[in-house]
Structures are given as C-alpha cells and as structure tokens.
Amino acid sequence: MFKHEGNFMSDSKLRILVFGATGQQGGSVASALLKAGWQVRAFVRDPASSKSVALRDAGVELMQGAFADVESVRRAMNGVNGIFSVQPSSGQGPTLGLTDEEEERYGIAIADLAVESGVKHLVYTSTGAVGAGPTGMGHFDSKARIEDHIRTLPITASIVRPAAFMEMLVMPGFGLDEGRFNFFARPDQQMQLLAVEDIGKFVAAIFADPVRFGGKTLEIASDTVTGRDLEALFTEAAGRPIAYSRFSDEVLTANPFLRKLTELLDEGRLAGKADIDALRELNPDLQSFRSWLAGSGRKAFIEALGKAGAWDYGHA
Template structure:
C-alpha cells in the first residue's frame, strides 16, 4: 500500500459500485478504507485481501462514519435504493437521509473530495420515480455544500440484463427498449475506473456532474449481441403491454425511456478518453459478464427484477 497518498473512504464497498471503486482505487495505489456492516462476510474478507482497511459501521451510525472519515482525502458515497426491493434496498426517505448525512459529515470532517453516485435518469425535472428523485434531492443538497464534489450518474448496469426474469433461459430477451430505440449501458467495473480517474484529478473533475456509460444499444442490437454470445438465436421483444399493465414499476421506467430520460446522455467518446478501457456490451458479454450470461441462459428462476 502506498504511504504517499491519504486514504479514500468507500461506502458500499461490499456491493457492486463500491466494490468496483475500491478495486480501481487499490489498483491506482490509493489506500482505501471501507465502512462495512459485517467485517466477516465473504465480500469483506475479499476486500481485506485487496489491502482495504475495514471499519465497522453503517449509514445510521454518524460516530462510526466520523471515525472512518478522519484523515481521508476522499469519500465515495453510494446508497442502495427502494428500487432494489424491500430486502436489499432502503426507503426513498432513508436513501435521501443517508446520502445527505454522508455529504454533511464529509464537510464537517474536512474531506478534500466527495464523489456521489446518482443515476442517469436524474435531470432538472423530477421523474416521478421515488428512487431517482431521492438522488436528485441528494445531488441538489451536495451542490449547496462547501466541498469539492463530483457527481457521477451511471447508466443502466450491463449486469442488470443478465438478472433472472428477462427470458434468456427461454431463448428470448424482453426489456424496456423498442427495436430501434437506443439505451445507454455501463459495466459496473467501468464505474470504478472512472471514479478512480476523478479522484486522481479533483481540479479537473471537482464541481462537475458526469454521466457514465460505455455503450448504447437498441433492442435490435441486443438481439444480435445476445445471439452472437449465446451461439443460438435469442429473439428480442419489448415488454408486452400485459407485462407493463401488470407491473406499474416497469411501466413507469418504460415511459421514462420513451421520453428520453432513461435513455442516457453520456458522452461516450469523452469517457473513453478518461478511461480508454471502457467496455462495450459485446466486450462485457465476452469477458467479465460471460459467467452471469451463461447462468442466465441456464436459469429457470422466476421474475426477480427489483429495478434498481
């Protein structure tokens, strides 16, 4: 571990985004601290193995967060959302409260650079989705604070497309986009790479809001890419009207895609200059996504999409 840099505190390091950020920061030789609820979980033990310092605590424990923030240069802030369902997620109010509290504690602790991860759908107007508008309110609060802050807004995770319930196990794929409609996607590992680049250059990225995506795909692209990766035909169809009528959550997300809010506005070329390794969906499917894809092709599990 490098002694020349001050540490960065990563929230959610046992999860997808925080895990990706912790790995990328360690690769860039940053000392990394993680606030974890269960230091003996498999994910925590894996973090230890990467040289991450574990501090026990949780979002509601301000004293533990203060202790974890002592002497750090940076903080990466992520909260699960109500879209992840009642087991994994927080309520919209909890998400907002914790996102705001972490930012306030970062100011109080004299943190040099706060990176908050929001979501691509956030913009000037509310979306009507609780777990997007909670992030808009956290963003707005952060912008009022006397701290160097960068907000990242990841597009839909590529990982989400291999979750059970979208039909891959039955040789088809059903999703939000129409055949000729584009939607941006990002591999979770690229969020970490971009966030590491942001922490490396606060003068360039401080005060900015950055949409993050590695690719843009249509329904037709998804059919071609899944078919190529599976070595057999995977037919694409947008969610049927019956599915959307029965699932208002999906219907709202689909409507947001139709108005462009969920389609993504990331500048893919500019992001590739920040991180030349930004993954296309084809690259992700052939690489780190391969295992999840194969599992999805073989799984017979029922609908499990929470929609984070």
C-alpha cells in the first residue's frame, strides 16, 4: 500500500526545514531525516541551548528565529525543498505552549510563507482527535482550522495525525509509583498509541515520496492497547503487580480537562483510526507498547515507578 512511487531523493542534498526540532515531534523528525540522508535545517529560538547544540553537533543547520518574527521564518525557508510544521499548543500548558489563537495564526502563517517561498512539500502535524466537526477543545480545534487552510493552498502538502503518545503514559501522576495506573480507557476499551520515535520515520517516508503522499492525510499510530493490556504490560515491565482502572468519577468531576478527554475517547475521537498493518509496511520497525517499554521508554518508566507527582498534561 505504501510502496514508494516518487523519487524526491534523487538529489541526496535536498534540504528540509524542521520546526520544533528541540521538542518531541520535531526532534524525532530531524533525527529520522538525518539518518535518511537529508540536509536538515532547524528553526530554533536559542542556538546556544543544550538541545540546539546537540542538533548542531549531529549535523543540523541552525536558524535562529521566533514564530512572531515573520522575517526570521522567511529567512529560514530560503532554499529549502520541504518543511515540517509543528507548533506548541495550549495543551502543553502555559509555560510551554501558545494560546489556541497563536497556534492557529502561526500554523497558517508558516503554510502561507511556504507557498510564498516556493517550498515543494509541506508536512503538517495535527492530531488524531481531528475529524468531522469540532471537538470542543481549543488545542484540537485550532489544528483542524490549520488543516483546512492548508488544503486551500497551491502547494504539495501532507498532514499527519498522531495518536496519543506512549511517552504520556509514563508521566508522573498516573499512579505508577503506587503500584497502580489510572487512565482514560475502560479495561476493555481500545486506544491507539504512538511512540514519538516512530513519527520521524513516517515523516521521512512521506518526504521521500511526495507523489504518493501529496494531498493525503495520514493517521499514525504504533500499537493498539486496552486498559487490561496496559495492566499486563506494566506488570510485566515492572516485575510486580500494577493494577489498572479508569479515572474515577470523582477525579473526572474535579478535572474538566481530563473529563473532556475521556469523553472524546468514548466518542471515538481519541481512540485512533490508523491502519497499523499498512503503517508497518511504511515503517517495518514500528514499535509495540511492549517493545517501547523494554527499549526507548524503559528509563522514563523506571523513573515513573519511583516518582510521585501531580498529573501534568503540559509535559505529554
């Protein structure tokens, strides 16, 4: 289904501009593009930060700027063939994120500037919650509006809609330090999850084949689990019992944000719609939640087992 039909990589020196390269999604994309032989340029606020320096040392070209500085964005786009666009959102908390209005404005501006700059291929990362009609959550609906705008533009564009990140499950506050795990799903309810590391591999494949993926929206996920699966997998990884239960009614009543996310899962909006078998053809190294817990997620999981703290969606 996902065999390459294009040959965007005939020139091995094509350059991709990556927004958010010091964060989770952009960092995954920058790493995967480097491994695939692309030239990578990163748009960063502080070239002297430890994450920016690590990117530079890995071979990434750094371009300093800010979303609000249109000229810096325009300069960063000069001479690039493709752009990976991601913006912080209000869902990441007041310290890390933008307001919903800022996220929408900057996401649209980047797409418009890509057209102005003659960029060949724009890849925008949205969210798996986007679908028919608004969700009622600003940081999801802002992405839907950016998607809608991109589809009106005269540019080859691809949209990826990530499922919930596996990394979110090992944040403090879900109870792992107390031998339990509370989450959105009922014990028998399915929910797709995505390893952040897999995002970059999908995006690299999309950039490599604009003929196949231009104009397409791709739901991406790495695995599907139920609440019972999480109980078994966490118990296996911890070497001791980890009991699973859905958030209690008391918790959901006290936290409107959690309650709304839980409702969206029940409605199917957060359950995930990715064709994982087809995605495995695109990325044969697709990670299951079990393999992620044993591999790149192991360190964070062990830390979560011994770290108490309040649930903080801002670090998801």
